Amino acid sequence: MTAREEILRRINVALAGATAQPVPRAYRVAGELDRDGRVALFRRRVEDYGGVVLESAAPGETIAAVLAERGARRIGVSPDLDEALLPVGVEVVADDRLTPRQLDALDGALTTCAAACAETGTIALDGGPGQGRRALTLVPDLHVCVVRRDDVVETVPELLARLEASARAGRPIVLVSGPSATSDIELTRVEGVHGPRRLVVVLVDRPPA
Template sequence: MNGDRERVLARVRRALADVPRGERPEDVPVERAYARVHGERGEETVDLLARNLAEYRAVVHRVARDGLPELLAGLLAARGAASVLVPPALPASWLAAVDATRVHDREEATARESDAVDSVVTGCALAVAETGTIVLDGGPDQGRRRITLVPDHHVCVVRVPDQVVSSVSQALARLDPTRPLTWISGPSATSDIELDRVEGVHGPRRLDVVLVTGDRDG
């Protein structure tokens, strides 16, 4: 083991032999000429997002702002949700037609308490079309990471087109790296050694993504 270690370290020393002693990584510019987006899509970007979300087994819905409350009420009713977790600043109008009991997230709430809630409704930070990924950053309409991982059903609202980007590179340019980022591609799933897929192990078993147009200010 020590011999292998010394061989690796020797290769590192040889690779760094011509590097000035005081040079730091940030002193050397790195060319980043890779494509930040693959082609110009325009309005097709949202269609690509919808297709890739569905490919990951998320259930995608499209609605105008005025129809959002009724759609959310229908999604929760279809799941038999008697209770719904609510982030601190979720727009009140979103749940105006919902009959389920609102459970407001509290700092002192335990994972067991969250597990007793049927569904959670949140907004998002961004959605990436090329990968079918929803990004959460703990914003006021999303709440803590825990509330989107423990309940079995997550409904995530994406404002179109403001929150949709084509690529991961574009997403990274808009996101704050100091915030708690959660990248979600479909409902939680894993497979055992025989490739039997099991959903809901590390997060919600069902992910509904609502693409809403005309909802710029909640």
């Protein structure tokens, strides 16, 4: 008997007579805030975990200022990032299968996101347009993420509903809530370990088209 058969047999024996009960879902699924309320909450929650949030009418300029302020001269982007978001005055490197070492040599990464969740201050990446692959937002030390105000939902169930199609299509998903952090030494929170040490969210109204 193979291990698979043996384990399934054990499960069958163990569960003889067991029935599946329905799951009560009385918890909150839909939020109640309007768009401004969601964006304001999202902003507070990201800042709470050490992320920086900027509101911008002219994303290209804001992003250029963010990068200049942080001394980032070479930044990586997904090859399909909307050109309207490209900052001037910095070297932009398209991530065309860069090696981990090449990614490590970048000063930062600039991406969009799939959706964001206000209640937890989370941004979700699913490899959609402008988001690039997972390594792009992981290896460089600075992550600048452009979030459309319309893409901010209130609750975790709303966020996961937005991601369901990607999950079914087998696309990898990453949820990011603030910069990387550890509390392993005497429970003192230190922001910035292996993932990006700095997270900047730029809130915009209009698309990347």
